[in-house]
Amino acid sequence: MRLEKKSPCKVNLMLNILGKRTDGFHKLETVMQPVNLYDELTFERGGNGIKLSCSEKSLPVDSKNLVFRAAEKFLQTTTISGGVKIHLEKKIPLAAGLGGGSGNAATTLLAMNELFDSALPSKTIATIAESLGSDIPFFLQNKPALATGRGEKIQPIENFPALIGKAFLLIHPGFGISTPWAYQNLARFPEALNGKAGRAKELVEKLRTKNLAGAAGTFYNSLEAPALDKFPILALFQNFLRENGALAALMSGSGSTTFAICENVSSAESLVEKFKSKFGENCWAAIVPI
Numbered sequence: 001m002r003l004e005k006k007s008p009c010k011v012n013l014m015l016n017i018l019g020k021r022t023d024g025f026h027k028l029e030t031v032m033q034p035v036n037l038y039d040e041l042t043f044e045r046g047g048n049g050i051k052l053s054c055s056e057k058s059l060p061v062d063s064k065n066l067v068f069r070a071a072e073k074f075l076q077t078t079t080i081s082g083g084v085k086i087h088l089e090k091k092i093p094l095a096a097g098l099g100g101g102s103g104n105a106a107t108t109l110l111a112m113n114e115l116f117d118s119a120l121p122s123k124t125i126a127t128i129a130e131s132l133g134s135d136i137p138f139f140l141q142n143k144p145a146l147a148t149g150r151g152e153k154i155q156p157i158e159n160f161p162a163l164i165g166k167a168f169l170l171i172h173p174g175f176g177i178s179t180p181w182a183y184q185n186l187a188r189f190p191e192a193l194n195g196k197a198g199r200a201k202e203l204v205e206k207l208r209t210k211n212l213a214g215a216a217g218t219f220y221n222s223l224e225a226p227a228l229d230k231f232p233i234l235a236l237f238q239n240f241l242r243e244n245g246a247l248a249a250l251m252s253g254s255g256s257t258t259f260a261i262c263e264n265v266s267s268a269e270s271l272v273e274k275f276k277s278k279f280g281e282n283c284w285a286a287i288v289p290i
């Protein structure tokens with residue numbers, strides 16, 4: 001049996017950090033939105049252990065890879081002795097703040113359960129997901145969500161009326177940002193480190209109306225403080241996007257991707273043309289209908 005799965009990504013419409021916890025993680029509230037841009041994963045039962053291959057040669061294919069770890073934890077938890085062959089075709093940029101790796105891990109857990117006759121109840125899959133990374137539970141349900149805790153406590157939300165028919169323009173600058181680096185460097189920005197709770201709910205309420213313009217000023221990401229300080233080009237990107245028709249522009253997650261929300265696909269197409277004539281063709285860009 002062979003399974004082919006699409007593994008999506010996300011942007012954070014809001015990422016409000018509420019302080020550092022005693023376990024080293026940060027308390028936060030975030031509004032996460034699925035993005036229909038996919039890596040592709042194929043799974044085949046057989047052999048012994050886990051054999052992972054990947055189109056992206058810079059990624060490890062052993063237990064340093066989240067796909068490998070998700071498959072390994074699944075097999076350990078079930079005590080199944082069979083093996084699996086997995087191939088990951090990478091399309092989502094790495095270290096981009098888009099949750100590509102977390103999405104891959106969630107997709108792997110769900111696919112393994114399908115491949116091995118629903119050996120685990122969904123509650124156990126959720127526990128494994130949470131143990132592998134803060135963003136992974138979000139991808140098990142893959143609907144807009146308000147997430148709290150360290151990002152693993154998920155409240156699903158119906159599709160936002162303000163975003164219906166709109167389009168994302170995603171721009172990756174050609175360099176990545178390490179998530180641990182971004183969190184560690186928040187310490188230099190006490191205001192960003194200790195945000196006031198409630199901003200995520202405020203954004204959710206605004207996005208429940210059809211008036212995106214009314215919500216535009218509420219989009220916020222605490223991790224921009226260290227990231228835009230180190231990489232000021234990301235601030236220039238945002239200003240340019242806003243000045244040239246984007247309804248909102250923000251860094252996603254710990255960066256380095258900037259996303260703009262555009263009225264529709266054709267306005268995103270003309271915006272990306274303007275962007276490339278200003279900043280050059282070297283950036284990776286994708287237009288994704290919402």
Ligand code: C5P
Nearest residue numbers: 024025026133134135150151179180183
């Ligand atoms: O949970 P995940 O493995 O994705 O986190 C990667 C790193 O990001 C953590 O090791 C930690 O440094 C940082 N992090 C954090 N607070 C969070 C989520 C992540 O400090 N809520």
